[in-house]
Amino acid sequence: MxxxxxxxxxxxxxxxxxxxxxxxxxxxxxxxxxxxxxxxxxxxxxxxxxxxxxxxxxxxxxxxxxxxxxxxxxxxxxxxxxxxxxxxxxxxxxxxxxxxxxxxxxxxxxxxxxxxxxxxxxxxxxxxxxxxxxxxxxxxxxxxxxxxxxxxxxxxxxxxxxxxxxxxxxxxxxxxxxxxxxxxxxxxxxxxxxxxxxxxxxxxxxxxxxxxxxxxxxxxxxxxxxxxxxxxxxxxxxxxxxxxxxxxxxxxxxxxxxxxxxxxxxxxxxxxxxxxxxxxxxxxxxxxxxxxxxxxxxxxxxxxxxxxxxxxxxxxxxxxxxxxxxxxxLGHHQEVADRPGATVLQADQASLSFDAVDFGYQADRQILHQVSFSVPAGGSLAVVGSSGAGKSTLSRLLFRFYDPTAGAVRINGRDIRDYTQDSVRAHIGIVPQDTVLFNDTIGYNIAYGRPGATQDEVIEAARAAHIHDFVASLPQGYDTPVGERGLKLSGGEKQRVAIARALLKSPPILVFDEATSALDTRTERAIQDQLDRIAQGRTTLIIAHRLSTIVHADHILVLEGGRVVEQGTHDALLARDGRYARMWELQQSRTAETP
Missing domain, CATH: 1.20.1560.10 (ABC transporter type 1, transmembrane domain)
Incomplete structure (x- = not known):
């Protein structure tokens, strides 16, 4: 065929x-x-x-x-x-x-x-x-x-x-x-x-x-x-x-x-x-x-x-x-463009909210349906759900890769379409689920989070991401080439480089999109503790599959079919004995069965 x-x-x-x-x-x-x-x-x-x-x-x-x-x-x-x-x-x-x-x-x-x-x-x-x-x-x-x-x-x-x-x-x-x-x-x-x-x-x-x-x-x-x-x-x-x-x-x-x-x-x-x-x-x-x-x-x-x-x-x-x-x-027009008179976002702290957001990649296939939530400045929100529920779409809308078909995404109470795209993205750091690196050195890929950063700042970010010892053990150190799309590194190594890159950017909003999904349990726990420490004082959106990584989130959102079906704290959701409680029970039983 x-x-x-x-x-x-x-x-x-x-x-x-x-x-x-x-x-x-x-x-x-x-x-x-x-x-x-x-x-x-x-x-x-x-x-x-x-x-x-x-x-x-x-x-x-x-x-x-x-x-x-x-x-x-x-x-x-x-x-x-x-x-x-x-x-x-x-x-x-x-x-x-x-x-x-x-x-x-x-x-x-x-x-x-x-x-x-x-x-x-x-x-x-x-x-x-x-x-x-x-x-x-x-x-x-x-x-x-x-x-x-x-x-x-x-x-x-x-x-x-x-x-x-x-x-x-x-x-x-x-x-x-x-x-x-x-x-x-x-x-x-x-x-x-x-x-x-x-x-x-x-x-x-x-x-x-x-x-x-x-x-x-x-x-x-x-x-x-x-x-x-x-x-x-x-x-x-x-x-x-x-x-x-x-x-x-x-x-x-x-x-x-x-x-x-x-x-x-x-x-x-x-x-x-x-x-x-x-x-x-x-x-x-x-x-x-x-x-x-x-x-x-x-x-x-x-x-x-x-x-x-x-x-x-x-x-x-x-x-x-x-x-x-x-x-x-040059005839392809920008689907997402700055509005005339768009202002520059300048904030040391930022609150985040989705207000009745609808969105679909195609007109006949809607992904999100009336999604609403808010995260106060310095707070944390975790989003969980099955594959295809629309979790990663939230981060794409936040970065304005697309605009909602209805509703609004807001930072500090204002529609992000009122801000310039560059200034919005400058306030957000992300560790994506699928980490793709430039065909350059490890040092270059970490420094990409903030071009012009000093070598000491790059090393500090690498230490925070628990990758410095690995890089230091390499013959070329931070000058080690990573290959096309980072293929010379393992999935966990690539993800730690991505974490270091986001930490070096040091934005008021952090997005972790399955940030530790490629790591083993031991490394995940070490980095998770570091991420929790770094997220202090920053507005954090956590898109997660492993529920054990988000139990301390201020608020948890459960998405199914692009709709919010449950929300609350970890303890409150377990007490409700609904969709989240069943997901938690299933993952805990799998963990117990793992030798």
């Missing part, structure tokens, strides 16, 4: 819209852009004048021997024009380098910031491999587009205009007409065929991203793949997309060969016609040998880059196709 499929190639995006999206980043360097274009203009003027000096030089050397002298002016002009072409061309490149790289940096940074600002719902549905490949191709596409537009397309178009003007000025109109007709036929043919070829490129991009996403997904879940012996299954899924990619790549290459043949035919016809007119002019005495050299030099100068222009146009279209996927990421 297959649960995913390869969809059709994405719809064509308006290339002008892509260029309009890019333009503000380029125009931010308007001074360099202006100077680069000035250098471009000077370089092309010098380049177009070079054949004129060469014609004068040839005609001067072609005089009878009695009148022959070295045409110094033409020779000097030719040398100076060649020098200016090279110098101003290099200056253009040097000036525009900052524009290209700076634009790439600004776009990449904006996309990255935007991705971090998107909701948890977006990130739960994305494929990391495909996403990173889209960004990588998009930034490379920007570099290609800017470089070849400034260094090839515009110079070639400018040169075409200048050469046409010179031909009209010095010769019969037929030369300019043949030149423009050849160029027009070449450009129209290239545009028509390239547009047809773009569907192959877009399909290649889609299949490449899908294959890369599946490969990274399988590698990130390597252990799961091995557990179920699904190496062949994952290889088949990857190979399916790659075979589709090969088919599109072959069609792309064949169409490219046909395009090149057509372009070569058009250029050959145009060049032959112009040389025929030049030779005919010499025979009729209307043109000199120097004129033939001038026309030939213009043909070489013009059609060589024009032939390259076909490649550049194709690659620019490919670059636009690559950029469109990256810019489309």
């Amino acid at each position: 297959r649960f995913s499929h390869t969809g059709p190639a994405p719809a064509r995006r308006d290339d002008w819209q892509t260029l309009k999206t890019l333009w503000p980043y380029v125009w931010a360097f308007r001074g360099r852009v202006t100077l680069a274009f000035a250098c471009l203009l000077v370089a092309k003027l010098a380049n177009v004048s070079t054949p004129i000096y060469l014609k004068d030089l040839i005609d001067g050397l072609g005089m009878p021997s009695t009148q022959l002298t070295v045409p110094l002016a033409a020779l000097a002009g030719y040398g100076l024009a060649r020098l200016m072409t090279g110098v101003f061309g290099e200056l253009r490149d040097a000036l525009f380098a900052r524009v290209t790289q700076g634009s790439i940096q600004q776009v990449a940074s904006r996309v990255f910031r935007h991705l971090l600002a998107l909701s948890l719902r977006f990130h739960m549905g994305r494929r990391t491999g495909g996403l990173t490949r889209d960004i990588e191709r998009g930034t490379k596409g920007i570099g290609f587009l800017l470089n070849f537009t400034v260094f090839n397309v515009l110079p070639t178009l400018l040169e075409i205009a200048m050469v046409t003007g010179v031909l009209l000025w010095r010769y019969d109109w037929i030369f300019a007409a043949l030149t423009l007709a050849t160029i027009a036929a070449y450009v129209l043919f290239t545009l028509k065929v390239t547009e047809r070829r773009m569907v192959y490129r877009r399909t290649m991009n889609t299949l490449d991203s899908q294959a890369n996403g599946k490969a990274i997904d399988a590698l990130l879940n390597y252990e799961t793949v091995k557990y179920f012996g699904n190496e062949t299954y994952e290889s088949r899924r990857y190979d399916h997309d790659m075979r589709g990619w090969v088919d599109s790549a072959v069609r792309n290459q064949v169409s490219l060969n046909l395009l090149n043949m057509g372009q070569g035919l058009i250029i050959t016809i145009g060049m032959t016609a112009l040389l025929w007119q030049s030779a005919r002019g010499v025979v009729l005495g209307r043109m000199t040998v120097g004129d033939v050299v001038l026309v030939s030099a213009y043909l070489t100068q013009l059609y060589a880059p024009l032939n390259f222009l076909g490649f550049v146009y194709r690659e620019i279209k490919h670059a636009l196709a690559d950029m469109e996927r990256m810019f489309d990421l």
Whole structure:
């Protein structure tokens, strides 16, 4: 059974819209852009004048021997024009380098910031491999587009205009007409065929991203793949997309060969016609040998880059196709955004309350139903219940990963939507149930709770989380790499790193989401005592499965099916002999049976 499929190639995006999206980043360097274009203009003027000096030089050397002298002016002009072409061309490149790289940096940074600002719902549905490949191709596409537009397309178009003007000025109109007709036929043919070829490129991009996403997904879940012996299954899924990619790549290459043949035919016809007119002019005495050299030099100068222009146009279209996927990421709107005029939360102590909160991840699947509770500043509330009861959803709403569909989450009596998200999250520390670490060192992952913390503060937090002795025993100590997602550490070690990270942040609100679930009983008791000590004076929300860890909580909430079915202190709930009492009895009996 297959649960995913390869969809059709994405719809064509308006290339002008892509260029309009890019333009503000380029125009931010308007001074360099202006100077680069000035250098471009000077370089092309010098380049177009070079054949004129060469014609004068040839005609001067072609005089009878009695009148022959070295045409110094033409020779000097030719040398100076060649020098200016090279110098101003290099200056253009040097000036525009900052524009290209700076634009790439600004776009990449904006996309990255935007991705971090998107909701948890977006990130739960994305494929990391495909996403990173889209960004990588998009930034490379920007570099290609800017470089070849400034260094090839515009110079070639400018040169075409200048050469046409010179031909009209010095010769019969037929030369300019043949030149423009050849160029027009070449450009129209290239545009028509390239547009047809773009569907192959877009399909290649889609299949490449899908294959890369599946490969990274399988590698990130390597252990799961091995557990179920699904190496062949994952290889088949990857190979399916790659075979589709090969088919599109072959069609792309064949169409490219046909395009090149057509372009070569058009250029050959145009060049032959112009040389025929030049030779005919010499025979009729209307043109000199120097004129033939001038026309030939213009043909070489013009059609060589024009032939390259076909490649550049194709690659620019490919670059636009690559950029469109990256810019489309900017079209994903923030599901959770700060309200206009949102204030900054600043508090040393914070009370917490849920006021008749309803919430569902999908419209047809509600998770929480009219959940209400309050925790005074410095108090503790524990939430228990079976899996899927909605316990972890409470912490996601508290962090504003989502907003309630009804009701409100309040800090110090005020709806958290009235505060900025950054300030709310700065006041909350969490030890999540599933601890994922950065592929860096242990010290880095602990210090992530408060970037800029000193080494002594990191060690103090590690001691409080009972992980310092373990880290100190390692050959590299706090500089020990933890691997991808922390896979080099055990579940308990990762969880203690997460506890140290939260303690280092030292916020007024602490959330323990199954904070000791990966620890053995002995370590759990030691850390639980430490957590109880650290929670003193802080508002604490404890999401727990083991009821023995929350018996001292000020208040306990029992969730079932997203509804509060019981609440009270540990003793009061046991005396009620309801759902909580049955859960307690079941866990105590299991503990007693454990040898």
